[in-house]
Amino acid sequence: MAFPLQILGRHTSYNVQKVLWLADELSLQYQHVEIGGRFGGTDSEEFLRLNPDGKVPVLVHHDDVIIESNTIIRFLADVYGNGLWCATEPFQRTLTDRWLDWSIDRLEQVFVSVFWGFYRTPPENRNHDVIASAVSDCERCLLTLSRELGSKPYLIAEHPTLADIATGVFLHRLYTIELPVAFPENVLHWYQRLSSRAPYRQWVMSDFSELKGRVGY
Ligand SMILES: N[C@@H](CCC(=O)N[C@@H](CS)C(=O)NCC(=O)O)C(=O)O
Numbered sequence: 333m334a335f336p337l338q339i340l341g342r343h344t345s346y347n348v349q350k351v352l353w354l355a356d357e358l359s360l361q362y363q364h365v366e367i368g369g370r371f372g373g374t375d376s377e378e379f380l381r382l383n384p385d386g387k388v389p390v391l392v393h394h395d396d397v398i399i400e401s402n403t404i405i406r407f408l409a410d411v412y413g414n415g416l417w418c419a420t421e422p423f424q425r426t427l428t429d430r431w432l433d434w435s436i437d438r439l440e441q442v443f444v445s446v447f448w449g450f451y452r453t454p455p456e457n458r459n460h461d462v463i464a465s466a467v468s469d470c471e472r473c474l475l476t477l478s479r480e481l482g483s484k485p486y487l488i489a490e491h492p493t494l495a496d497i498a499t500g501v502f503l504h505r506l507y508t509i510e511l512p513v514a515f516p517e518n519v520l521h522w523y524q525r526l527s528s529r530a531p532y533r534q535w536v537m538s539d540f541s542e543l544k545g546r547v548g549y
Contacts, residue, residue, distance in 0.1 A: 335363035340379075341388025342369040344543060346501045347401035348389040349535045354405050354497055356531035358412045369549050370542065402432045405494050418494045427488045431495035435502075438476075442469035443502045451509045454545045463511070470506060471514050478516035485525055492526070500526045504536050 339355060339362050341348035348368075355362050367373040368388040375386055382390045383399045391398040391407070398404050409417035418428045445466035450458060477499060480487055487495040503523045506513045515523065526532045 335361075336394050337362040338365060338392040339363070340365045340367045340382070340390040340392070342366050342371055343535060343538060344369060344540050345388055346505070346536075347387075349538075350401045350497050350501050351389045351391060351404050351408070352535040353501070353531045354408055354417065354494075356534065357417075357492075357529070358408060360408070360412060374549075402436065402494075402498055405497055406432070409494055416491065416493070417497075428493050428495045431487060432498045434476075435498035439473045439499055439502055442466055442473055443506065446470055446511065446513070447505060447509065448547075450511050451505075452543055452546055454547075457547075467511065467513055474506075474514070474516055474519050477522070478518040481518040481522055483518075486522070492529070496522075496526065500532070501536055504532075505540065 337355075337360060339348070339351050341351070343349065343352060343364070343366065345368060352364065367379065367390075373379055374383075374388065379390075380386055382392070382397050385399070387399070389399075389401055389404060391404045393407070393411075398407050406418060410420075419425045446463065449463045449466055477487070484490070486492045487499065492500075500522070503519070503526065507515065507523060527537065
């Protein structure tokens with residue numbers, strides 16, 4: 333029998349990690365299928381029928397197909413989260429939504445410049461000026477997060493929400509890619525708090541070394 337909940341996508345993708353992290357926080361039963369990257373499969377007709385963009389993650393929930401990582405985590409939080417991961421009241425909801433938007437519009441952009449420019453590019457092809465400028469951009473984003481964290485344990489509440497998932501998924505790689513990226517104290521403590529959560533350790537802190545020097549998917 334097909335699983336009512338399937339998560340499709342390689343676990344080394346930070347976008348897939350957001351979904352796996354939340355699914356485990358919610359103690360959901362699901363089937364995880366590794367697709368994309370070295371596993372291939374994103375250009376098959378079957379997969380393109382699920383996501384015409386050929387990207388992971390994809391969530392199959394009964395007969396519904398949901399794509400885009402932030403849309404998927406919003407959906408899971410709405411259906412299974414009991415209001416803990418994302419509020420339903422319109423104003424309260426903006427407090428998580430704006431971090432989800434910011435994570436794509438700002439943090440992911442600068443993270444990708446560092447991660448692809450440095451980690452996924454072979455040393456002889458790296459452009460050090462571009463990398464240095466991308467690291468400064470990342471550090472500015474970490475300062476933004478630091479200001480929001482203030483003395484709070486998580487971004488918008490005393491407990492983690494979707495805001496922490498959409499942004500916190502980038503921290504581990506930024507902290508461990510052998511390139512000095514300055515972590516403000518608040519952000520470091522937040523990263524340590526996230527690291528104490530089993531789903532973060534299992535998915536976000538998983539080995540990503542197969543991506544080193546790998547310029548294609
Ligand atoms: N905005 C999309 C981006 C999806 C995306 O670019 N996924 C990448 C992995 S992070 C992908 O599918 N790459 C092709 C592959 O892994 O084969 C989302 O948030 O889900």
